[in-house]
Amino acid sequence: MDEEVQFVEHREVFIEHYGEVPIVKGSFNDMPKNVQAWVASKIDLCKPRGVYICDGSQEEAETIIHKLEERGTLHKLKAYENNYICKTDPKDVARVEGLTYIVSHNKHDSVPHVRPNTKGILAQWMSYAEAEKLNMDRWPGCMAGRMMYVIPFSMGPVGSPLSKIGVQVTDSNYVLLCMRIMTRVTPKVWDVLKKGKGDFVKCLHSMGSPRPNQRKVINHWPCNPDKVLILHYPEERKVTSFGSGYGGNSLLGKKCFALRIAGVIARDEGWLAEHMLIMSVTNPKGQEKFIAAAFPSACGKTNMALLTPTIPGYKVQCIGDDIAWMRFEENGELRGINPEAGFFGVAPGTNEKTNPIAVQTFQSNSIFTNVAETEDGHFFWEGMEDKISDDTEVVTWLGGKWKKGNPEKAAHPNSRFCTPAGQCPIMHPMWEDPKGVPISAIIFGGRRPEGVPLVLEAFDWKHGVMLGAQLKSETTAAAEFKGKKIMHDPMAMRPFIGYNFGKYLDHWLEVEKPPHKVPKIFHVNWFRVDSTGKFLWPGFGDNIRVLDWIMRRVDGEDIAVESPIGLLPKKGSINLDGLGEINWDELFSIPKDYWLADIKETMKFLDDQTGEDLPQVVRDELQKQADRINAM
Template identity: 30%
Template sequence: MLELRKGDDILTTVGAIDSIDAARILLDAKLDQANKNKLAVITNEEALVKIANAISICGPDKVFINTGSEADVQWIRKHALEKGEERPLAKKGHTIHFDLPEDQARLVNQTYYIINEGEKMSSLAKSILRNEALSYVQQYMRNIMNGMVMMVGFYSRGPVGAAAAQPAIEISSSAYVLHSAELLYRNCYADFDAEAVRAGLFYTNLHSEGPNRSEDVPNARIFMDRSWMTTYSTFCTYAGNTLLLKKGNHRFTVDYVTYYKVEDQLAEHMFITGLTGPGGRKTFFAGAAPSGCGKTTTAMVGTDFIGDDLAQFWIADDGTLRAINPEKGIFGIVEDVNREGDPYLMDCLRGDGTEVIWSNVLVDADGVPHWVGHGEEVPKNGSNFMGEWYEGKVDHEGNVVPLSHKNSRCTLLASAIANHATQVAEDPQGAPVKVITYSGRDSDTMPPVWVAKNADEGVVIGASIVSKATATEVGATGVRRQPWANAPFIPGALADYMAAQFQFFNSSKFSEAGKPIMAGLNYFLTHENRQGPGKGLLGEKKDVKVWLGWLERFAHGEVTAITTPIGYLPRYDDLKPLFAGIGKEYPQELYNMQFSLYLDKIIARIDLQRDAYSKEADIPAKLFEIYARQKDELNKLKEKYGSVVPIDALA
């Protein structure tokens, strides 16, 4: 169970500001008149005390209050250039930011939840006791901003006024972090007080990069205080570690809704996108996938893109599932982004008129960014995340340094993308979601698309995601389980999170028409694992539109499906015209390879998941019942057909 406001608030303990009167004395001493005037709009006393404690701990030379005005945002852009955190590129509005070579992704082994004695945590989470975290903050954050400007911004994670949106404060010495926040989140300076009352909470995020030296990265820490909804981040600049409005506050939201909003809300690591179906019908999807498993690609395929990373849900009064994107921009991986697969995004990245912050790509002599897989001519030299770069350069271990880091990013407003559904994305009523999908990176087991028979089996699809580790996480390797693609961001016990999922998707608050269908997606089947020629993928990026198109029609009852132990599979005759719609032939042979059931592999996957969850305390019995039933049905098929069941045998 999560207990809020339990234990000492580290920010207050170290900062020693424990009253609004003491806070006002310090703020009056540290802020110039212009920034005092700006801060006067914020009357929430708890927020003012937190800001004062951050100043007391970090010891900045100046404090800048960001109201979100064009003048304030322009000051932040200029400060980022003056500090050298960003450099201008050839295209107007484009800048490049380089993280340290050791700080190119989430520092998973240096990221901890601050907990109290005896608290039950996810087995996949790293934690640190409150007194140990307190000692770190006292040692490493005291005066960490000497000689620097502390910037303070007020943001909303979601459209202001939305049922599932939360306000947050971002405090940092990094202009790159504040610049990124202005592209990724809605500045709610004028609405902060009212939003804190409506939501009943706000998050606080405190970051300083310190001297920004490689030798300091081993001392970097990313702390998330569950009880006080406060994050601390030091000695790093990669946005996934520092812009804690993102994954840090997502963790808090997952925690909060799991324990305090059961059956009311969910917070998921999901894209949100809309697809135009027959007759111009708009159907909205939300889908989970670990990084590197096609989440952004799937989101961008939609005709009405809303977000590529996070989603917050609630059940509306009309019984429909509603979703908002807590972000208003994208912090997207650029490797393999190209004209063929991502035309809308490429228009922003290579066209004029879009503000873009690039990170860790190659910049050529003309100030043009390049990255692996962009489908363009590659320069022979330039500068990248490892400094000066030339073709064939190797690092100190003899490894060839790629053109760009695998986790290179672009940060831009989502509304700049041509297929962005800005009006729906900014509507506090949320997008009405009809389809939920779960994807992994699976070369040999599951078919490209399948639909759960009911909500319980849908939850189990989400609980059973597997994937290879990706470049978004430093220190993570190999193939591993990725429950709901949200497991790295679940602070509490997985059993509690799973129970909340079962309860939400079985809620009596759903109308019959409002219940979403729940499905699995897998883009990564290979020829060699399906008795085909070569080793390549059985599909390609543009096939995603077919799988989503079939789900859209299935959700509206316009196509039927083949019933199998793992769920409903599409019929060949329904897929063939959808492939024709994207200009592709779809031979029966390929369909058979993709959708035949490889029973031994599916059964082994069930055993893997069952055994892993058996080690977790208090997992709902429903999960094991579904695994057992599916395994029993699969074994009966095996007795009848052998280890591989041709899909046409089940049609």
């Protein structure tokens, strides 16, 4: 499948060779020669009816939107400017982690040595032979009757030394519209490739639904749920995704490129590609710090990146809400960029109370997937009930009628907004700075209803890496898992690791070496509840109080006390003014039996899942923490 056709020198020769596959927009000759060769090989394989070379322009977007409106794929939300709603096939609504694989020649380059009789959950491996067999059952002729879109895009500011280039080939114009929001789609990418080494990440996507359709198309959303397959080839810097049009499966610049493939590039080049937001916090004294934070999907990452402080004098600005690429400068300083250009956030629960900035951001030029719509043309989802009257009629994501009090969900739990980051009113002026921003602190966190304090600081970098490795959280609607249960999500990267997780931890430990100046590491938990199930901490905008404590710790202020699991705030060192009754002792309690069981379970998990690949340093840190808990 992957042998590239002989390079076609001139467009005339190309048309002579592919006479039945016209280029309907753009110039084949504008592309670098290696891109031409790769695209030509995909034309040969997928057999589209035409080729559309994208330029990312507004005119292009308007043309595609008009076409999708006519087809019924997009529906304009009449209450807004250029906001559109899209509803997918109900079988295509989430990332399909169970069908996502890393392909490599050596299995243990991709996955750790799991213990016998243990199912590995830190990435899935597939051999080249198996991948080729499955690919040949899918890709030949898969774009018959459809247009092939060639999307040149930059992850990160175009031309930045911290950025990387990708080219996505797809038969979904919905994907084109979302990639245009989420990445920087521009012909300038061709110039960057021609001036540099010409390296780009190859991203091949198809809905797997050639015409005439073999399967009934639901909601004007062609897909092939029975043959979904997402493969990553880190050694070749390549991704192929077949059968699904849903965001994380089809917007290949996002998790596939920016985490799984970029993680391997980062290892090879000595930097970090992480599932992290980047934000800046400025205190009343005018002191600003940049913070990176890693939470599993749908655990409040976007809410934190776009936080509205509840106490006066603080300012929060956003650099990115989901992915951070961080490199060490020659002077040892860690600097980060947001490689994305948009937000692809979970809609339910997002409202003017939980995240007013996000709501302001997606008032225009946005695409909403699997949300509901009110009769007057407003978007609607769970968490927005106070915005409608009892008799307001709502059309659900499945097309049914809904009113307040109806027990069914109006929007899918994983419905999404896709909106340009540049529209966000609190984007930092440096959010697209090619040099990135200096990172002062790294935060890990998850949904932990029991036992885990509001905030703690790692004793040092090694202890912090262990805290990240043992990260756990309640499952979310972002993936195909059902129900609520605590799952391990090491470094918030469990679904996004592109190589052996033990080696990934080695890489984290390795970057501490001089001259690198590593930031302090913290762990937060906004979600602890009391015996009645009530949250002990108000969360949302009040999380600025915890961020203030973190900033003061970065400056070395003596406001922490040692505990068996890390440095906890001294009592009274977090500003609680105006919060009413907060049970400090319960919020920061460390139940010995809970923690003994927790650390034992963590040690077993990492032992089972990484076996001999678990770095001895992490093993030692786990044992030291167990010893400290035992001695409580």
